[in-house]
Amino acid sequence: MPRPKRIRKMTNPPHFRGFKPIGLLEENSPVVLNYEEYEAIRLSDFELYGQVEAAQIMDVSRPTYARIYESARRKVAQAFVQGKAIVFEGGKVYFDSEWYSCNNCGCWFNHPAKDQEIKNCALCGSTNIKQYSDSSQQETTEDVCICPECGDEKEHRLEVPCQKEFCPKCNCQMTRKGAPHHHRIRNNNCKEI
Amino acid sequence: MKVAITSTGNSHDATLDSRFGRCSFFVVFDTETHATEFIPNPNQENIEGAGPASVQLVASRGVKKVVSGEFGAKVKSIFDSLQIQLVVLNDPEKKISEIIELLNHKN
Numbered sequence: 001m002p003r004p005k006r007i008r009k010m011t012n013p014p015h016f017r018g019f020k021p022i023g024l025l026e027e028n029s030p031v032v033l034n035y036e037e038y039e040a041i042r043l044s045d046f047e048l049y050g051q052v053e054a055a056q057i058m059d060v061s062r063p064t065y066a067r068i069y070e071s072a073r074r075k076v077a078q079a080f081v082q083g084k085a086i087v088f089e090g091g092k093v094y095f096d097s098e099w100y101s102c103n104n105c106g107c108w109f110n111h112p113a114k115d116q117e118i119k120n121c122a123l124c125g126s127t128n129i130k131q132y133s134d135s136s137q138q139e140t141t142e143d144v145c146i147c148p149e150c151g152d153e154k155e156h157r158l159e160v161p162c163q164k165e166f167c168p169k170c171n172c173q174m175t176r177k178g179a180p181h182h183h184r185i186r187n188n189n190c191k192e193i
Numbered sequence: 194m195k196v197a198i199t200s201t202g203n204s205h206d207a208t209l210d211s212r213f214g215r216c217s218f219f220v221v222f223d224t225e226t227h228a229t230e231f232i233p234n235p236n237q238e239n240i241e242g243a244g245p246a247s248v249q250l251v252a253s254r255g256v257k258k259v260v261s262g263e264f265g266a267k268v269k270s271i272f273d274s275l276q277i278q279l280v281v282l283n284d285p286e287k288k289i290s291e292i293i294e295l296l297n298h299k300n
Binding site: 094105106107108109110112122123124127173 | 202229240258260270273276277279280282283284292295296298
């Protein structure tokens with residue numbers, strides 16, 4: 001018995017059901033494009049991810065992603081050449097529902113009904129909400145220097161390394177906020193308290 | 194619309210329980226009638242499957258939104274398939290009455 005298929009993760013399902021060719025008198029049988037194949041085309045050719053990244057997004061191995069993508073391209077080509085309709089249907093996928101955070105009450109909430117746009121916080125009804133995405137979290141390393149001793153913060157100045165900054169309170173050498181293990185760094189410039 | 198809130202006790206002064214499957218009480222709050230109902234969680238002491246069993250419990254009450262501190266890995270997909278919205282509130286000090294007040298703000 002073969003190993004069961006790994007379930008593919010989808011972030012953005014299509015909000016329409018398919019495509020139809022223009023100007024054909026008789027209708028051919030449509031090509032069924034699975035959701036996972038749609039997602040592969042979206043990731044590779046629309047979002048322009050590399051196969052390795054795209055495979056991680058869909059939570060499958062890189063070779064599996066390549067097979068899904070190849071099958072998707074062949075189906076699209078077949079539909080184009082033979083004038084067939086394309087229907088999005090089926091596939092072994094699960095939907096990764098989107099998470100939002102509210103800046104007002106500090107909660108997180110998801111959004112099960114994908115076809116409706118979300119405007120208000122699910123808890124307090126505030127409009128001050130933000131969509132959560134993995135990538136943006138990593139990018140937001142603030143440009144702030146922090147003192148490893150007293151935790152005092154200071155805005156980072158361009159072209160001045162944080163190590164050259166000294167804490168106004170305890171005269172410690174500062175370090176970049178968010179740098180790994182910044183709390184462990186101690187140096188001889190610190191005054192003994 | 195009905196909202197379920199996980200609670201540590203059966204009064205409005207109790208705080209939000211940070212665990213969904215093994216919380217002490219579920220508070221089912223109706224945003225239209227403003228009625229609250231406290232349901233003791235029978236799955237609190239379960240060795241396994243407390244999350245999915247609790248999902249069945251709240252889903253059977255017709256809840257459309259669940260407020261808790263944390264949701265387990267098994268629970269998320271079941272809630273998604275039932276079209277129930279999850280609200281994660283990272284504040285174990287919040288009282289049930291405060292959460293209900295927040296929910297009322299919307300209307």
